[in-house]
Amino acid sequence: xxxxxxxxxxxxxxxxxxxxxxxxxxxxxxxxxxxxxxxxxxxxxxxxxxxxxxxxxxxxxxxxxxxxxxxxxxxxxxxxxxxxxxxxxxxxxxxxxxxxxxxxxxxxxxxxx
Amino acid sequence: xxxxxxxxxxxxxxxxxxxxxxxxxxxxxxxxxxxxxxxxxxxxxxxxxxxxxxxxxxxxxxxxxxxxxxxxxxxxxxxxxxxxxxxxxxxxxxxxxxxxxxxxxxxxxxxxxxxxxxxxxxxxxxxxxxxxxxxxxxxxxxxxxxxxxxxxxxxxxxxxxxxxxxxxxxxxxxxxxxxxxxxxxxxxxxxxxxxxxxxxxxxxxxxxxxxxxxxxxxxxxxxxxxxxxxxxxxxxxxxxxxxxxxxxxxxxxxxxxxxxxxxxxxxxxxxxxxxxxxxxxxxxxxxxxxxxxxxxxxxxxxxxxxxxxxxxxxxxxxxxxxxxxxxxxxxxxxxxxxxxxxxxxxxxxxxxxxxxxxxxxxxxxxxxxxxxxxxxxxxxxxxxxxxxxxxxxxx
Amino acid sequence: xxxxxxxxxxxxxxxxxxxxxxxxxxxxxxxxxxxxxxxxxxxxxxxxxxxxxxxxxxxxxxxxxxxxxxxxxxxxxxxxxxxxxxxxxxxxxxxxxxxxxxxxxxxxxxxxxxxxxxxxxxxxxxxxxxxxxxxxxxxxxxxxxxxxxxxxxxxxxxxxxxxxxxxxxxxxxxxxxxxxxxxxxxxxxxxxxxxxxxxxxxxxxxxxxxxxxxxxxxxxxxxxxxxxxxxxxxxxxxxxxxxxxxxxxxxxxxxxxxxxxxxxxxxxxxxxxxxxxxxxxxxxxxxxxxxxxxxxxxxxxxxxxxxxxxx
Numbered sequence: 083x084x085x086x087x088x089x090x091x092x093x094x095x096x097x098x099x100x101x102x103x104x105x106x107x108x109x110x111x112x113x114x115x116x117x118x119x120x121x122x123x124x125x126x127x128x129x130x131x132x133x134x135x136x137x138x139x140x141x142x143x144x145x146x147x148x149x150x151x152x153x154x155x156x157x158x159x160x161x162x163x164x165x166x167x168x169x170x171x172x173x174x175x176x177x178x179x180x181x182x183x184x185x186x187x188x189x190x191x192x193x194x195x
Numbered sequence: 196x197x198x199x200x201x202x203x204x205x206x207x208x209x210x211x212x213x214x215x216x217x218x219x220x221x222x223x224x225x226x227x228x229x230x231x232x233x234x235x236x237x238x239x240x241x242x243x244x245x246x247x248x249x250x251x252x253x254x255x256x257x258x259x260x261x262x263x264x265x266x267x268x269x270x271x272x273x274x275x276x277x278x279x280x281x282x283x284x285x286x287x288x289x290x291x292x293x294x295x296x297x298x299x300x301x302x303x304x305x306x307x308x309x310x311x312x313x314x315x316x317x318x319x320x321x322x323x324x325x326x327x328x329x330x331x332x333x334x335x336x337x338x339x340x341x342x343x344x345x346x347x348x349x350x351x352x353x354x355x356x357x358x359x360x361x362x363x364x365x366x367x368x369x370x371x372x373x374x375x376x377x378x379x380x381x382x383x384x385x386x387x388x389x390x391x392x393x394x395x396x397x398x399x400x401x402x403x404x405x406x407x408x409x410x411x412x413x414x415x416x417x418x419x420x421x422x423x424x425x426x427x428x429x430x431x432x433x434x435x436x437x438x439x440x441x442x443x444x445x446x447x448x449x450x451x452x453x454x455x456x457x458x459x460x461x462x463x464x465x466x467x468x469x470x471x472x473x474x475x476x477x478x479x480x481x482x483x484x485x486x487x488x489x490x491x492x493x494x495x496x497x498x499x500x501x502x503x504x505x506x507x508x509x510x511x512x513x514x515x516x517x518x519x520x521x522x523x524x525x526x527x528x529x530x531x532x533x534x535x536x537x538x539x540x541x542x543x544x545x546x547x548x549x550x551x552x553x554x555x556x557x558x559x560x561x562x563x564x565x566x567x568x569x570x571x572x573x574x575x576x577x578x579x580x581x582x583x584x585x586x587x588x589x590x
Numbered sequence: 591x592x593x594x595x596x597x598x599x600x601x602x603x604x605x606x607x608x609x610x611x612x613x614x615x616x617x618x619x620x621x622x623x624x625x626x627x628x629x630x631x632x633x634x635x636x637x638x639x640x641x642x643x644x645x646x647x648x649x650x651x652x653x654x655x656x657x658x659x660x661x662x663x664x665x666x667x668x669x670x671x672x673x674x675x676x677x678x679x680x681x682x683x684x685x686x687x688x689x690x691x692x693x694x695x696x697x698x699x700x701x702x703x704x705x706x707x708x709x710x711x712x713x714x715x716x717x718x719x720x721x722x723x724x725x726x727x728x729x730x731x732x733x734x735x736x737x738x739x740x741x742x743x744x745x746x747x748x749x750x751x752x753x754x755x756x757x758x759x760x761x762x763x764x765x766x767x768x769x770x771x772x773x774x775x776x777x778x779x780x781x782x783x784x785x786x787x788x789x790x791x792x793x794x795x796x797x798x799x800x801x802x803x804x805x806x807x808x809x810x811x812x813x814x815x816x817x818x819x820x821x822x823x824x825x826x827x828x829x830x831x832x833x834x835x836x837x838x839x840x841x842x843x844x845x846x847x848x849x850x851x852x853x854x855x856x857x858x859x860x861x862x863x864x865x866x867x868x869x870x871x872x873x874x875x876x877x878x879x880x881x882x883x884x885x886x887x888x889x890x891x892x893x894x895x896x897x898x899x900x901x
Contacts, residue, residue, distance in 0.1 A: 086651075088415035088422075093355065094294035095408050095416050096393055097648065100401035101656040103610030106649075111615060127597030131787050132824055134620040136609040140601040152609035156616035157821030172821065218680040221673060247680035249672055252713030256669035259710065262662050263637065263673025268687070269680060271673075285663055293662075395658045396678055396687055398633045405661035406648035 104152070108135065112155030114172045116148055119188045123169045129159035197377045197442070204335035204367040207374045208274070208300045208360075209234035211342040213244055214382035217298075218269035218389075221249035221260035225279040226312045227364040228302040232274060254279035258286035258297075265295035266404045268394025270346070273297065276364060277304035277318040284321065290357045291326025292420065293405060296349035296389075297357040299327075300342060303465065303516075304364040305554040313555020314364040316464065317517040319493075320528045326420050328358040328427050329494040331464045333450075335372045338362040340444055341491075343377075346386045347434045353426040363466040365555065377442055385441055424495045431492050448497040450489040451504060453479060457486030459570040460505065462533060463514040464490055467551070467558050471514075474563045485567050496532055502540035509574035511537070511546040512566045514558075514586075518550055524582045526550075545579045551586040562587055593631055595791050600628045604656065611654035613646040616820030618810035618827065619726045620647075621784045623697065626724065626808075627657070629791035630798055632691045635674055636660070639667035639698030639707055642733040642812075643726065665706035667696040668714035668723055675719045693798040694721040699810075700741035701731040704767050715774045715803040722797045722804040725767065728812035736815040740765040743835070744886065745879045746867045748815070753870035758879060763886050771805040772841040778804035780840035780849075785828035789838055789849055796842065809836045817866020829861040834891040839898060848898040855891070858884045 092098055123145055130138040130145065137153040139146045148159075160170040171188045202210065209231045212220065222232045239248045249264075251257045257273050265271045275283065280301060290297050305315040319329060328348060332338040338360060345358040362368055393402055408416060428448070435446040452472050454460055461471050468489035478485045488504060505511055513534075515527020522531055530548035537546060549566050552558045566586070573579055593599050606627040613620050619642055627634065635658045638644040644661045647654040662670040675694045681687040698707055703725035711723055730748050731737040738751040744763045747753040751760035772779040778800035782790040790808065797804035809830055811823045818826055830836040831850065835858055838850040859880050862868040871879050895901040 154615035259666035260673030267677035269677035
């Protein structure tokens, strides 16, 4: 419960702080997380196009990673990645040892199907 | 310079709308409101207003468009009756809750079923808990004056609530009367321009209107509405004072007619008050100490002031043009509220209810006279034999 | 100059829908909103019907919208945006606010559009307001827990058309809302899917620049209601297109145009078998329903080809 009283909040339920949902973190919903092998990324931005959670981080026209504070782990980015599924991989959020190895390999660009 | 015109109540209302020149009107035709919309359409067609007139496909969309336009930052008006208001009902609440200062001319008509196009107050009583300010008008002049004042009341920064201005369907909406129409420029100056504080169309400062509001904040937003309602009563009086100064007519929370030295009084809304005044005069000629109280502001309900104004009486007869089915004694809403107000404020006088005029059934002077004679009897005995009487219904 | 419709260029713009909203993982609705709003460079004002998108993006005191946004009720997004647009025209005409090329958009789900909001939509379209109404069609009342709507496909298992022992799912074919809107004779009507993002974006631009009311019906996967893994949203959406269950076409000033013809029209069961809501249809005793749905898909496809001059 927020302690703000009725005199302090805007009337009529208006929200004046546009886009303040960024303060609400949905990253904790994830059962799976995407990992990113930057080296092989062709910056086609398919992941950005299809991310339902505006959680693909882009700088200077380049995909630079995930907003893991908000990414819900749906895996769409991995599924639409056209680079033989090597650039983005879905792994369990609570990674097992073999998955940790997988994460490292993806991130180092060494992962092979 | 003002001028006197022979106008039906609806025409007087449409004239007020022309003078107010709202940015948007969204309305749908329904008897007996229709002639307001028609007349206003003429003003639009002739270029006499700047209004964007949205001829919606239903009353639900009328009120929906009004909410959208009001949130956008426009001054907005509409008009309806009975079933139209009932169809709006969902959005009537949203208009108040979103704090949209919409002004509505409500031409009172009986709700279906059976379908009936004539006057009673069942329509407005259905929205009495919706968060709208509700004002009643005895005749075309009052409907005109109240509509002009409603704009100022609704848009007052301490209020920001929608206002419904009522008049009786057909009886005054279509009854031709002498109405003083003020100078266009004077009305324009009185209503001023609307300065919305949080317009949706302020693109640079995006706002979210109408979010999902759960148990952690919804209650606080309702509390804000209570505050606005509480503020409204004083604003109604302030606007009335300014109105009197500018246009000469006096308005308050209610009108007292030969009440101060009366022993019994009738309390009645809208046009029947006019008939009751005639009856009061006749009975006064007989030496009977009778008076009348005609509520103007129904929401917020000025309970303390009403109790005070009636406290010297020996009996009160309320006349209700609708029934609150299943409520205590199957009485009318006005009676229920007034009885509660008197009791709450320590005014212990006998009070009886007379339901009348449902579905446009005529209410004649001799029937009102009977109500007064009943009230005098109650005053004499100090006892209410029958809490609710359904006046003139055939057994 | 309008932003080039390339993902790299579009990704440079700030998202108009912020993260932190509470739509389900893998939701199609926010993909559609993001793609469509990215395609529009001009200022937008949005009205949103009650539904998943509305509920999940504005849980007080948070809002995911970085643009002016209003929710009124379920059935009245079209009349609400009518009011906003009328206010804009009035205030601009009177010189009370500056004129900008504002695009007015309403979003509603299929429940809020095909069903409860159809009257308001029809009225607003007939009145000629300058707005784009977008139906994100996920084929059921997903927000209240997957109840059937008039957009629900034939045979689908929903909570009010359950696959029971006697009645195997929904017994009616879906309403062809896109054609109904085309019959209004408004400047622009289209059907689109986010899996073909460029087509969706180009249509969005045409719609908001059409100079009158525009309607777009956009297929929106709901993995909760359709019953498929969250990461298959895009693939399954495209299967609806490639089976011609959801053809991509537009009706511009009365002229019907097919925008995409699958190289090979896939059997509708290729789409059905990927979704749990149709699982019961694959029992031998229900097989005839797949055939009936296929026949209806074929019938509508042939009719569309004819209307588009492709037959």
